[in-house]
Amino acid sequence: MGEGLEQLSHVSDRAGVGAGMIPRWVAPCVVVAFAFVMYASGGFVGDYASRVMLDTGIMMIAAVSLTIVNGFTGQFSIGHAAFMAIGGYVSGWLTYYGLLATLGRTTDLGAEHGWLLLPAAIIGGLAAAGAGWLVGLPSLRLRGDYLAIVTLGFGEILRVLLQQTDRQRFSSQEMSEVGLLGLIVPPDVGGASGFESIPKLTNLAWVYLMVGAVILFAIRLKYSSYGRAMLAIREDEIAAESMGVNVTRMKVRAFMFAAFFAGVAGTLYAHQPGTLLRPADAGYARSFDIVIMVVMGGLGSISGATLAAIVVSLLNVGLLELADYGAMKWRMPIFALLLILIMIFRPQGLFGLREIWDFFRSRDRTGGGR
Amino acid sequence: MKRRWFQGFVAGVTVVMAGLGLARGESIKIGHYGSLTGSEATFGISTSNGVKLAINEVNAAGGVNGKQIELVEYDTKGDPKEAGAVVTRLVTRDKVVAVIGEVASTLSLAGAPICQANQVPMISPSSTNPRVTLVGDYIFRVCFIDPFQGFVCAKFAREMRGAKTAAILYDQASAYSVGLAEQFEKNFVAMGGVVSAKLSYNAGDQDFNARLTAIRASNPDIIFLPGYYTDVANVAIQARKLGITVPFLGGDGWDSSKLTEIGGAAIEGSFYSNHAAPDDPSLAGFVQKYEDEYGAKPDALGALGYDAAMLLFDAMRRAKSLAGADLRQAIDDTKDFVGVTGVINFNETRDAVKPAVILEIKDGKAVYAAKIEP
Numbered sequence: 001m002g003e004g005l006e007q008l009s010h011v012s013d014r015a016g017v018g019a020g021m022i023p024r025w026v027a028p029c030v031v032v033a034f035a036f037v038m039y040a041s042g043g044f045v046g047d048y049a050s051r052v053m054l055d056t057g058i059m060m061i062a063a064v065s066l067t068i069v070n071g072f073t074g075q076f077s078i079g080h081a082a083f084m085a086i087g088g089y090v091s092g093w094l095t096y097y098g099l100l101a102t103l104g105r106t107t108d109l110g111a112e113h114g115w116l117l118l119p120a121a122i123i124g125g126l127a128a129a130g131a132g133w134l135v136g137l138p139s140l141r142l143r144g145d146y147l148a149i150v151t152l153g154f155g156e157i158l159r160v161l162l163q164q165t166d167r168q169r170f171s172s173q174e175m176s177e178v179g180l181l182g183l184i185v186p187p188d189v190g191g192a193s194g195f196e197s198i199p200k201l202t203n204l205a206w207v208y209l210m211v212g213a214v215i216l217f218a219i220r221l222k223y224s225s226y227g228r229a230m231l232a233i234r235e236d237e238i239a240a241e242s243m244g245v246n247v248t249r250m251k252v253r254a255f256m257f258a259a260f261f262a263g264v265a266g267t268l269y270a271h272q273p274g275t276l277l278r279p280a281d282a283g284y285a286r287s288f289d290i291v292i293m294v295v296m297g298g299l300g301s302i303s304g305a306t307l308a309a310i311v312v313s314l315l316n317v318g319l320l321e322l323a324d325y326g327a328m329k330w331r332m333p334i335f336a337l338l339l340i341l342i343m344i345f346r347p348q349g350l351f352g353l354r355e356i357w358d359f360f361r362s363r364d365r366t367g368g369g370r
Numbered sequence: 371m372k373r374r375w376f377q378g379f380v381a382g383v384t385v386v387m388a389g390l391g392l393a394r395g396e397s398i399k400i401g402h403y404g405s406l407t408g409s410e411a412t413f414g415i416s417t418s419n420g421v422k423l424a425i426n427e428v429n430a431a432g433g434v435n436g437k438q439i440e441l442v443e444y445d446t447k448g449d450p451k452e453a454g455a456v457v458t459r460l461v462t463r464d465k466v467v468a469v470i471g472e473v474a475s476t477l478s479l480a481g482a483p484i485c486q487a488n489q490v491p492m493i494s495p496s497s498t499n500p501r502v503t504l505v506g507d508y509i510f511r512v513c514f515i516d517p518f519q520g521f522v523c524a525k526f527a528r529e530m531r532g533a534k535t536a537a538i539l540y541d542q543a544s545a546y547s548v549g550l551a552e553q554f555e556k557n558f559v560a561m562g563g564v565v566s567a568k569l570s571y572n573a574g575d576q577d578f579n580a581r582l583t584a585i586r587a588s589n590p591d592i593i594f595l596p597g598y599y600t601d602v603a604n605v606a607i608q609a610r611k612l613g614i615t616v617p618f619l620g621g622d623g624w625d626s627s628k629l630t631e632i633g634g635a636a637i638e639g640s641f642y643s644n645h646a647a648p649d650d651p652s653l654a655g656f657v658q659k660y661e662d663e664y665g666a667k668p669d670a671l672g673a674l675g676y677d678a679a680m681l682l683f684d685a686m687r688r689a690k691s692l693a694g695a696d697l698r699q700a701i702d703d704t705k706d707f708v709g710v711t712g713v714i715n716f717n718e719t720r721d722a723v724k725p726a727v728i729l730e731i732k733d734g735k736a737v738y739a740a741k742i743e744p
Contacts, residue, residue, distance in 0.1 A: 047462035047488075051455055107483070160572070163542050167552075170501075193499065193545035194450070194476040200483075274454025274484045278476055279543075320444060320459065328445055332407050 031212025039205030056313040057207035063293035063309040065261030071300035073254045074234030079151030081286035082158045083128040087263025088270035091124030092198040117201040121267040128263025129256045136255035162279035194278035202271040218302045298349025303356035397440040401460035403471040408448035413473040420675025450480035457481035461488045467692045475499030489694035495674040503720045510720045520553020522726045522742045528561040533591035535566040541597040542570040550596035566590045599626040603633035610636040630734045645670045646711040647727045647738040656710040677709035
């Protein structure tokens with residue numbers, strides 16, 4: 001913990017990265033400009049590269065948002081995919097049945113419907129944040145392993161609940177037969193068959209706009225008084241409480257912030273071309289993918305989680321090249337081996353507790369990278 | 371010395387790469403995506419074996435229109451997200467002329483829109499959800515669909531076995547099982563039968579006693595069990611212990627040699643519907659070839675993978691060109707294609723129209739019991 005405390009002090013003697021040095025409006029402008037570049041690049045990088053960039057971007061949002069809980073407050077949540085699933089299912093239900101009722105179709109949409117993703121993402125995020133509040137309030141009084149079990153259980157319960165949902169309706173006629181109430185209780189999202197034909201609204205611009213938003217949010221949060229309270233909880237709950245931090249409230253807030261962005265990631269995932277939602281998306285297998293990224297990046301490091309999401313995603317698709325040599329079956333063993341090697345050589349994660357910019361600024365102060 | 375070794379290495383690599391490049395120039399690429407790892411790996415591997423068997427056979431006979439067939443195969447890990455990514459890779463980067471896959475309907479539904487949008491024909495060997503081919507006119511399948519299998523089972527139970535009441539025990543975690551249970555119930559009731567009890571379990575459950583006791587109390591003539599073989603065998607063993615003697619009836623998810631291995635005497639005298647009967651003489655040649663190549667008996671998924679590939683090659687020979695639209699038309703024009711799983715024709719929704727067989731388990735083997743026409 002000693003290193004962590006040192007880290008904490010060196011966080012506080014820098015007046016934040018977003019504030020101070022650079023005018024406040026610069027960062028949002030950079031995000032919007034970057035999203036625009038992504039939008040423009042969709043045409044010439046090709047479909048496959050676009051697809052890889054979409055998947056990577058969504059995992060970046062998931063990993064950075066989980067950093068708020070697992071990294072900042074030091075709680076161990078392994079149910080992050082459940083919040084993604086909630087965001088995806090709620091927003092998917094709205095856009096799918098909304099468009100089916102008004103347009104009579106959910107595929108072959110023109111670009112004029114693209115804006116729908118923004119309200120969908122906000123509603124999906126809010127739904128997930130609401131679920132985060134419900135789960136967080138009773139369970140965040142628990143610590144460490146106990147919280148991990150509760151979040152794991154939450155994901156599994158949600159998975160089973162989603163299996164009990166009603167079958168999907170495929171025409172506005174079928175919709176009017178069951179009525180609005182029939183579409184809601186139980187939700188007609190396909191049960192184990194999966195929820196398909198959700199309008200394909202996700203594109204590179206939306207994904208990277210959200211990536212920018214979550215990274216910016218996480219940085220601003222980390223260097224705010226909220227963020228410092230969260231870091232204090234990570235280092236020592238009792239000490240934090242004696243300093244006047246309302247520990248449970250702070251944990252619940254961190255949990256809700258993380259859940260909100262997980263809901264956004266889930267919305268982007270649900271509206272992505274070439275996939276479909278299914279109950280297993282809420283299960284632990286997906287959650288672990290995200291936990292791996294956060295741990296690999298270094299618990300608490302925003303840039304670390306971002307980089308780890310890129311590394312893990314690119315490793316996964318990069319190993320598809322093995323197919324050219326007839327070695328497809330070695331893909332997963334090699335993937336696992338590489339993860340193990342990374343963790344052996346960087347047990348503290350890629351960046352440890354630090355951010356990428358710390359390496360450029362503070363070598364003289366704390367004696368270089370850990 | 372060291373340098374010469376390195377030069378030799380570089381020269382060797384260059385020759386090999388050039389060789390590969392030449393070989394590729396003369397070949398036709400087709401894609402296959404399947405779950406080669408993960409909990410559904412046996413399905414993907416069986417299908418892959420069937421597809422490769424077909425390719426080897428065609429290549430040995432001189433290829434299609436004088437060109438060798440080259441397979442590009444990717445693993446989906448049983449995950450729709452991966453399926454979408456690898457199908458995108460197959461059609462936009464590897465530029466395959468056609469795609470074969472997937473077994474699971476949820477994964478086919480993830481891949482199909484990409485094939486449709488890029489106008490690359492896709493043939494699913496064994497996705498039985500009706501929605502799969504409704505994605506668009508480039509999507510085909512060489513198996514029957516859930517409603518037909520539900521109809522076949524209901525017809526067999528009601529008309530051939532004379533069952534008046536049936537109990538249903540299905541796996542609620544599996545889309546396949548849920549769909550089949552629904553279709554069986556609908557057809558069985560329409561034929562004048564009564565469903566005495568309908569209960570569910572989750573794949574992997576170990577204790578079925580409570581559910582089976584409820585089923586025993588409802589006193590059915592037959593028990594419909596549309597799950598996968600591992601659960602089915604466990605259910606059967608526990609049912610016999612509870613004194614339930616009526617036969618079980620299931621779908622093609624039962625098709626595995628493991629069923630009788632685990633189920634033993636408990637599963638004797640039960641029935642299931644399938645794509646083909648292993649003792650069917652028209653299948654004998656394929657079974658022999660498959661055993662020679664892989665040292666194991668093929669299951670229906672292997673046979674369907676083989677048929678999907680062979681049907682595709684047949685269409686390639688007839689197609690005006692291998693461009694998406696021409697190849698699609700040629701597949702659509704397929705008439706009375708003789709596959710190992712039966713004679714295949716496509717209906718207006720591009721589903722294979724072919725009979726199903728009912729197999730009975732006798733002395734630890736699945737033998738032909740009845741054939742039901744569409």
